[in-house]
Amino acid sequence: MIETYLLEQFAAFARCGTLLKASEELHITQPTLSRSMKKLEEELGVSIFHRENSKLSLNETGKVAAEYAEKALQANQDLIDHVLAYDRSLRTVSIGSSSPFPINELMPALQEYLSEKTILTELVDTDELLLTGLKNRKYDLVILHSLPEDKMLYCQRYMDEQICLTVDENHPFAQKKSISFAEMLGMRILVSGKIGFWMDICKKHLSEEDLLVQRGLEALGELIEASALPFFNSDRMIEMGVQIPGRVSVPISDEDAHATYWVACRASDQSKYRSIFNTVRSYALRHDARNSR
């Protein structure tokens, strides 16, 4: 077996073409490299260099050696990369959600029960991406807006969310009990860019130029304050007290303006997240009870 430092030096020489350049790249001296190359050649037991006119170059065998040295170095680097990535994955819980509200609501429980882990959250447009990500181990927990079929997953119902349109109290819609997407056609409506699958729902019903999409949450907040423009909201947000004086929120009557969220993990990981699922269950039960009253 050839020591790694020899392979690194050899690969550098193969790339650079001269010992001088390679030694500069590696921050070592020429004599050191010269000695190492001689040692490598000796250890292999075959000639890999062509020496002529105080110029060192690879012969045919040397080119083969350089090719395989790169592979061996890559395998060595792969070891390091994979070990670090695996170690990181042990310390990290990666969570994907199709919508921002349920993930925000779950954060305190996650931080409490996974306090020793790094929590990484991501907003994803479709349940499909979440489910493949879950199987790929890209995600450890996902929040879906549809019930998955897969038997290899453990899944639990979490919460419901109803989308509303918030308008100025003087707006004609302010008097209505509910409105439909169809009625909004042609209205300019403010909408956050970070709303997960809801964006697909909006685009499905409304024309894109009517949606004033704001990527930054602060910018959106300022626009809501400064203008009388209607914007999307949800019953959950309103319950949280995020309502502005002088504005009225009207539920949207379309069926897909309502979502039921599900929390899922790989069935084999169920026990790891028992506490999380307990929180999810109690949250669902509490809200079911409130709704039945």
Next chain:
Amino acid sequence: MIETYLLEQFAAFARCGTLLKASEELHITQPTLSRSMKKLEEELGVSIFHRENSKLSLNETGKVAAEYAEKALQANQDLIDHVLAYDRSLRTVSIGSSSPFPINELMPALQEYLSEKTILTELVDTDELLLTGLKNRKYDLVILHSLPEDKMLYCQRYMDEQICLTVDENHPFAQKKSISFAEMLGMRILVSGKIGFWMDICKKHLSEEDLLVQRGLEALGELIEASALPFFNSDRMIEMGVQIPGRVSVPISDEDAHATYWVACRASDQSKYRSIFNTVRSYALRHDARNSR
């Protein structure tokens, strides 16, 4: 990058389970291994061992590390193997032939013109194997009994060979100008095992139980001397003076008892073997001249 000796020691520990066993396998002492494992863990910067009850074992990350360490070591060994194989291939000319006589005839020229190289010869049953071997670089030169089509090959006619049956001078066949395979049916005939494609020809025309195949050349020679059994021979062999007193060789009339040999190499190698092909050409011309007389 991790030095190879650390990976070797780590892989040995992963295989053996304890430092003691691994140290015995590697012929080093326990403390050395203990120190190395600590160093490896430190260089990776993550925990890869589980220490408990004065028992060292791999944790989950360590198992990942062991898996990739094996790969890195394999890549290192591959470098050595391929470099040695390539170097060897540079010093070796590998020659495949479908028949023993033409290769023997070519040996003096090969030894003269490739004196700095190791000459490796192999007897092969079919031209097909020779041609794929030539493309595979398993062979550098091949002697075929059919003209190849491939444009990527350089090819030259070499010699002809006519198979005869040698019988005792008192045998009825001894008087004939020629005989056919059909006439030999039912006769016991001695035949060498090392005759390349000729064996297929014999089996095609004669039943296998009639062919007394002798793998060893000495054994065959002794049987020929000691018995009056007929055996196969060729015009080339007879020309060389390998005729035994009291025996007569009768040419076989079947079309496939005659072969024309061709010498071929990869077209890109043509220049390497120019001297060889010159010898082949002069051999062919000399015999053509003699036959036309």
Next chain:
DNA sequence: CCGTATTACGCTAGCCGTAATGATG
């Protein structure tokens, strides 16, 4: 002479083994 590779020489980092010490059952 400048660019390049090699040789000579002395330093020291680090790898190794021996011996001693822990830790566990």
Next chain:
DNA sequence: CATCATTACGGCTAGCGTAATACGG
């Protein structure tokens, strides 16, 4: 106390840099 791992210590190899040498365009 037997087994296994770790720590402590000292020796020595071998990889490193500096300086000097060789060789060509």
